[in-house]
Amino acid sequence: xxxTRWGFVATGRICNDFKVxxxxxxxxxxxxxxxxxxxxxxxxxxxxxxxxxxxxxxxAELATQDDIDVVYIGAVHTQHAPVTTMMxxxxxxxxxxxxxxxxxxxxxxxxxxxxxxNIFFMEAIWSRHFPSYKKIREILDSGLLGDVKLxxxxxxxxxxxxxxxxxxxxxxLLALGIYPIQFATMVFGGEEPEDITxxxxxxxxxVDETVTIVLKYSGNRMATLVCSASAQxxxxxxxxxTKGSVxxxxxxxxxxxxxxxxxxxxxxxxxxxxxxxxNSTGMRYEAMEVRxxxxxxxIESPLMTHxxxxxxxxxxxxARKVVGVVYDxxxx
Numbered sequence: 001x002x003x004t005r006w007g008f009v010a011t012g013r014i015c016n017d018f019k020v021x022x023x024x025x026x027x028x029x030x031x032x033x034x035x036x037x038x039x040x041x042x043x044x045x046x047x048x049x050x051x052x053x054x055x056x057x058x059x060a061e062l063a064t065q066d067d068i069d070v071v072y073i074g075a076v077h078t079q080h081a082p083v084t085t086m087m088x089x090x091x092x093x094x095x096x097x098x099x100x101x102x103x104x105x106x107x108x109x110x111x112x113x114x115x116x117x118n119i120f121f122m123e124a125i126w127s128r129h130f131p132s133y134k135k136i137r138e139i140l141d142s143g144l145l146g147d148v149k150l151x152x153x154x155x156x157x158x159x160x161x162x163x164x165x166x167x168x169x170x171x172x173l174l175a176l177g178i179y180p181i182q183f184a185t186m187v188f189g190g191e192e193p194e195d196i197t198x199x200x201x202x203x204x205x206x207v208d209e210t211v212t213i214v215l216k217y218s219g220n221r222m223a224t225l226v227c228s229a230s231a232q233x234x235x236x237x238x239x240x241x242t243k244g245s246v247x248x249x250x251x252x253x254x255x256x257x258x259x260x261x262x263x264x265x266x267x268x269x270x271x272x273x274x275x276x277x278x279n280s281t282g283m284r285y286e287a288m289e290v291r292x293x294x295x296x297x298x299i300e301s302p303l304m305t306h307x308x309x310x311x312x313x314x315x316x317x318x319a320r321k322v323v324g325v326v327y328d329x330x331x332x
Contacts, residue, residue, distance in 0.1 A: 003028055004291045007068035007092070008035040009059050009083055010075035011046035014097055016273075017280035018072060019050045024269040024284050029291060036062035050273075059083050063090035070120070070290055073097055077169040078329070081106040084121070088113045093120035095290050099174045099316065100124075100309055102329040107313040111306045120299050122290065123309040125182050129285035131266040132254040133186070133303075136239070136246065139259050140187065145241025151187050152240075153180035153251055154226035156210070156233030164205045164229060169327050171207030172229035173316055179252040181315050182308075183237050184215055184223035190308055193217055196315065198322035203229070208323045213315070253279035 008015055022030045032052050037043035040057030047055040056062050070093040073083050084096045100123035101107040114121035155176045164170040193215040200211030210228040237251035244260035257264045268281045293301050300306050
């Protein structure tokens, strides 16, 4: 079986970590053959650091290369929709970093294009692919917790003021809030919430700072989700049922699940180069899923379907609307 040949769009911190994660996988399965940046020198430096054969000074050049099986897009949020669109139009399968779009309108257009052209496209919500998440699904399906009544999840990190600007679609929701939301929607199996209640506050830059979202589901089941760009929160998720509960520390990239039947541990392989974010070698699991989907001719992954991405984008839209965050992309 030939290796999956990756092309990288952008050279930032998340791209660094994804390349380090790919390096924990067999070289006969995953190879990065090219990297593109809007600055050739930056691309060349990244290529040299990470032993990537080719570097390009524009994303458009990468889109024309025939030997790329899938493009990983790790550019800034505002670039996700236009660059994904460019790559899909060029016939390239895409793994786009989360959030895959600034709003639902962009998300629908991107997914529509992928379906129209029958090309694989997935939002890189890496959490969904961790072995820990497989374990959580097994626990939920086993009935060990009884009937699930409540999910809680919170994620907060102090984000630098410069990254809380409206012009770059900054704020806690798109950067962090997407994780508690995706966790709740996974636990409740993609069911549409009956009601969404949101409360939050704006930063000086006009973006959301701390936001609480309460999702109410059928049968009086709830999810209480908190994200903050100005406080260090507990970074934990819990699932509470009629018979017991599960705790997931660092739930967006977990290596353990604390369940009524004990603690289940899923250690990560150590990185060969420095990482910018915690547990980033866990990005290997989404890469493995991309390869599997490409080999099986799928245009979406069952672990992170297009419908799941649209549901998350819709909840993010509603939350931003209530808090009063409006980006330029919302006005188009």
